[in-house]
Amino acid sequence: MKVVLAGGGTAGHIEPALATADAVLRADPDAQVTLLGTERGLEVRLVPERGYELALIPPVPLPRRPTPDLLRLPLRIRAAVRQTTEVLRSHQADVLVGFGGYVALPAYAAARRLGVPIVVHEANAKPGLANRIGARFTSFVGVASPGIELPHAQHVGIPLRRSIALLDRDAARAEGRAFFGLDPSLPTLLVFGGSQGARRINEATAGALRTLLDNGFQVLHAVGQGNVEAATKAAAEAAAEAGPRYVPVPYVDRMDLAYAAADLAVCRAGAITCAELAAVGLPAVYVPLPHGNGEQRFNAVPTVSAGGGVLVADGELTASRLAEEVVPLLGDRARLDAMGASAATLGRRDADDRLVEMVRRAAAQKSVGG
Known part of the structure; x- marks a missing residue:
């Protein structure tokens, strides 16, 4: 299984992505795992430290209010989607797993363009723009807690470091x-x-x-x-x-x-x-x-x-x-x-394994669909 995880920017996106990467390899030691990020995020240090490949794409920050940057957003998104498409194609990705943030948005668009199955994970009680869009493209949506409003949401918890989960x-x-x-x-x-x-x-x-x-x-x-x-x-x-x-x-x-x-x-x-x-x-x-x-x-x-x-x-x-x-x-x-x-009673120590099971089901869709 070839998995690409889009979880760059902040620790809140990177740590669940890394915990999921670890769980993928526990489930399938032969799996190939790549993380997407930008040169601005903590992933530049954290991902190589954990021994994973990091593929860099252009950052596309999403303005919270109307600014001149908002006018340039479509061009930036197109450039990021183009590079992310190349990453998914060159790595022959079987599945794209997004954790929100500005790395995930172009990843969802690129995966949809190529027909790569998408899995969305939302950690926050209030989903951000990227995951609200990504959840429209897939039926595989994992959320941190019940009540998070996304289509097809399944309560899996947040993938945690093993030192914490155990x-x-x-x-x-x-x-x-x-x-x-x-x-x-x-x-x-x-x-x-x-x-x-x-x-x-x-x-x-x-x-x-x-x-x-x-x-x-x-x-x-x-x-x-x-x-x-x-x-x-x-x-x-x-x-x-x-x-x-x-x-x-x-x-x-x-x-x-x-x-x-x-x-x-x-x-x-x-x-x-x-x-x-x-x-x-x-x-x-x-x-x-x-x-x-x-x-x-x-x-x-x-x-x-x-x-x-x-x-x-x-x-x-x-x-x-x-x-x-x-x-x-x-x-x-x-x-x-x-x-x-x-x-x-609200803690989920097995969220990483639950999410990986969702990833494997999504990847199997691509196998069935050719």
Whole structure:
């Protein structure tokens, strides 16, 4: 089976594509897998690191509002479709799998032109333009959660890294806390806001830190690469009074161990974050990033409605509000366990295998059709 995956641009598109690529090879070690991307996206680094071929096409950002760029969009799309058609043809693609974003749109058009079967995966609660178009071209549409409005949508979940999908938080807790230099017995808060950190979350955490430490908690805080100096100073001041119970790091490479170490998270509500926390059963205080069409809030709503998390608007997150939400939760083991169990009811640890089964059914259509 020859599979081309269109999942470039952001980590929210790339990570599910890479997890799917891994699952394709587990199911069929002889499969040929290629990822589509552009020279602007994170895929330039992430895809080769994982050992996959990356085929580059011209980027076609989709303007959110009328601008002069909108007038040039048809020409850019035609150029990208032309190059993507060459990639699909030269790789003799049996199936095209798109994960949304501006890499997926020309890929869907090229696949339709060549008669290559299409599979669409939508991670966000509010589908973007590319996947709304792509879903019209196929009956193979996988979505992250029930209720996502796309034609032929089937709930498969979001393909996750195996280190997350197979994580047993209880079994790995001691290893996780040792890895980050945390106390093995204290209630632990994990704070993170993406690779660059999140200013609002960082500021609220800094303001609430003394309250959190005074209540006997410890904090693992991914502050973002540009915020290390200030966080290190705060850690030194906290350690002088309360011991080394605040651990700031620029970035967490081992999210599996961070999730295992934590009893509660404070975080944004990107689709991947929501899917991972549900899969591992970690309750969270979600602070959606207020941008785009509000998709982050919608991503968190199913887990929050099930009782697996708390939702706080970005503009409402202050130091006092963070402490108000976190202190009662971290001090109540039974409630945390109940919230984690509720979150886990929405988690899909086998989303990658479910999506690959859809891919194989789609590819079989081409075989039948010649």
